Amino acid sequence: MAATQVPKFPNSQVPRYAIIVAGGSGTRMGADRPKQFLELLGEPVLLHTLRRFAEPALRVQELVLVLPPDQFTTWEQLCRQHQVQIPHAVVAGGATRWASVRNGLAHLSAPSGVVAVHDGVRPLTPTRVIEATFEAAYNHGAAVAAVVPKDSVRGLNQQGSYALNRARLRLVQTPQCFSLELLRRAYQLPELTTFTDDASVVEDLHPIHLVEGDYRNLKITTPEDMLVAEAILRAQQPTT
Numbered sequence: 001m002a003a004t005q006v007p008k009f010p011n012s013q014v015p016r017y018a019i020i021v022a023g024g025s026g027t028r029m030g031a032d033r034p035k036q037f038l039e040l041l042g043e044p045v046l047l048h049t050l051r052r053f054a055e056p057a058l059r060v061q062e063l064v065l066v067l068p069p070d071q072f073t074t075w076e077q078l079c080r081q082h083q084v085q086i087p088h089a090v091v092a093g094g095a096t097r098w099a100s101v102r103n104g105l106a107h108l109s110a111p112s113g114v115v116a117v118h119d120g121v122r123p124l125t126p127t128r129v130i131e132a133t134f135e136a137a138y139n140h141g142a143a144v145a146a147v148v149p150k151d152s153v154r155g156l157n158q159q160g161s162y163a164l165n166r167a168r169l170r171l172v173q174t175p176q177c178f179s180l181e182l183l184r185r186a187y188q189l190p191e192l193t194t195f196t197d198d199a200s201v202v203e204d205l206h207p208i209h210l211v212e213g214d215y216r217n218l219k220i221t222t223p224e225d226m227l228v229a230e231a232i233l234r235a236q237q238p239t240t
Helices: 045-053 069-081 097-107 127-140 180-186 198-202 223-236
Strands: 016-021 060-067 089-092 114-119 142-147 153-157 160-164 171-179 209-212
Touching: 016 045, 016 097, 045 060, 045 069, 045 114, 045 127, 060 069, 060 097, 069 089, 089 097, 097 114, 097 198, 114 127, 114 180, 127 142, 127 171, 127 209, 142 198, 171 180, 171 198, 180 198
Parallel strands: 016 060, 016 114, 060 089, 142 209
Antiparallel strands: 114 171, 142 171, 153 160
């Protein structure tokens, strides 16, 4: 299939959208609530994430938050409690991440632009990474933030294991940004068990361009991640 054409109009005029997917249950955290609602320096993880994409410099025109329907009320209560003024739409997620992204995508009525898909529990994504991924998607059609593994990596086989060249490997993060038309085409195809992220949904239609991510752009999964996230946020706070 033909690759999506690069837009002909200036990047500064291309509409930008963001779909933030938050469907975690908090099981691996051992928490009493979904991990996106855990408090990180006094605010829900998800609010930190939402705020990253609401930065005026990023020019995101529409923010779509995808949540399980049974979490709508909790999020509404948290928004009132923390006086959240960030405009965003809340859309019901599906049975899988693929279905949730598809639902978020269906909410966007715009005919064209660039859309970012982001994990709701990645609250520390630097603005420069988001901007670079949007920019790369504008230029290449599909772009994903990723980092080089810090540790040595081994593959498994029937004989045991074998060394892999980590210089040729990348750990994939979000945001993952795409031409809106391209992502819509990809999500018209049937869901496959091999889909692990949006890049894997798109890659049969279009090459994936990699953008340098950031090791601080961690995904909140375990209690240790919360400790690291708190330390990073405290370090980023201005001193008085």
